[in-house]
Amino acid sequence: MKVQDTVQPAKGAPTARSAKPKSKWGRLWSDVVRDKYLYVLALPGILFFIIFKYIPITNLVIAFQEYSPYFGVLGSPWVGFEHFARFFSNNDFWMLLRNTLAISFLSLIFFFPAPIILSLMLNEVRSSLYKRTIQSLVYIPHFLSWVLIYGLTYLMFSQSEGLFNKWLVSMNWETIDILSNPNYFWGMLTAQSIWKEIGWGTIIFLAAIAGVDPQLYEAAVMDGAGRLRRMWHVTLPAMRNVILILLILRLGTILDTGFEQIYLMMNAAVTNVAEVFDTYVYRVGIRQGEFSYSTAIGLFKSIVGVIMVVTANKLARRYGEDSLY
Template sequence: MNAHTSALAPPSRKHSSVQRVWKRILRNKSLYLLGLPGIVFFLIFKYVPMWGILISFQDYSPFQGMLNSPWVGLKHFERLFSHPDFLILLRNTMAINVLNLIFFFPLPIILSLLLNEVGNLVFKRIIQSIIYLPHFLSWVIIAGISFLLLSKGEGIVNKLLEAGGFNKFDFLTNPDVFWGLLTVQSIWKEAGWGTVIFLAAIAGVDPQLYEAAKMDGASRLRQAWHVTLPAIRSVIIILLILRIGHIMDVGFEQVFLMMNGAVSEVADVFDTYVYRLGIRQGQFSFTTAVGLFKSIIGLILVILSNRLAKRFGEEGVY
């Protein structure tokens, strides 16, 4: 009897744990329903397509399908690493992202600290709206505005330079300024979005910390440095880790729209390379291998930066 009872005990405990899970779900059903669209989105567009990774190890043919296409092992990765354009693509991709990391990432933090010091609520909201508005513009519109402002012939900036007695400058076809141009565009478009995130983090700082700092005679600058920044440091670290994880992703739309023959040597990145060979030439297996290489590098960087953050006593992503 005891043996029989003990044999039945694990299923009973398992059934009890399942019931507790279902009770918890029913109790918080509104929260789960709120998160359901995001879960479904990630399942359909992020996890299901992972099966496509297999074709990077095949000579995939749409007519044969994934099950019947021949396996070729690491052939496409060997082709990628031995291709003469690989180092150029890697250089351009890394350079653009490093510039964004250096100049773009700190700016939302600075803007959020400055906006946090604005006492006039109406003025603060107006400034927030102005810097956040470009986030809703597509890269097509951003590129159009850039051409309108910077084109050498009829660009507004060059017209002003000419009116001031200066020579016109070729912003759009000069390889020396192309990376900087992309960085400025990214700052203008997305700095407002990052500012909103950091402002939300600052709103959660305990007001008593500021009161204690005031009693100690701390100026507004010292309060921002010794109270606000340490309080949002965990958010900064997490976003920095995630940003490092995307260091191989430049963004196809921005580069593709601003790219031209004069700057192709510094503009061609992995994303445009995948479009050119994968979409236009149908080399699906090779370009999938390129995408998998990017993902592996991003994963490694996230793991390393997360471990580094934890080694210094910070909260990581996981």
């Protein structure tokens, strides 16, 4: 008699029915259950973006309406692109564009490279105690409010009470009205931003430098490379991807110069060079109640930011560099 051997599946092995692949939502739920504590940790940030970033997007339609709080979004009449046409034909548009781009480009040229240079310098410090001390000192200004920084700026550069002008008087020189001189305004804003954020900006660059293989430095030393050569050929290439991604993100905010700093530093003497899109939106939208008009301005800024990010990202991909997506 011929006996046919049968192979029994091992205990716990998946059968044909249990081996059925999970659906997309099933895999997503499995990932959520597996990493539940990470999602709980990220929940405050997720809620912040949902409440303050994504939900307000639904109200951008008022840029195409003559919005009235009484009638609401659904009852306000539609006016199409009337507010955009009014904004682009306004004489203030070119002044706002000039000031915003000038401040952004100065920040891009001087402020953006500053944390990179400081990170390279800190990486060359051999004493860990000295290095940590410097890092702690340059981190502190980040936690100061712009109100306090404006107060310090006033105490330093006020024409009547500033320490700088008192020193000029003690040297028998004439005082300089820095805070009310339009020629110094853009430079003052850039210097404030560098002083406040240069230390905080080094965190991500120092993290990138920490991932460099020490053998690369050893090989460079064996080839006779000095410190400058090692920074140029080893450290900077390791930071290139991070620098490029941050640059792409920075280009997306080229029309976003920040409201608080400029509003505090602004005065009647420098309004012509200080008024930017953010302060203009506050003055027109909040103080004068033109909500639809100010929303149109904000939407214009967002569209320009998206175009800049997409363009920079495509250029990075075309030349074989890392990109956002």
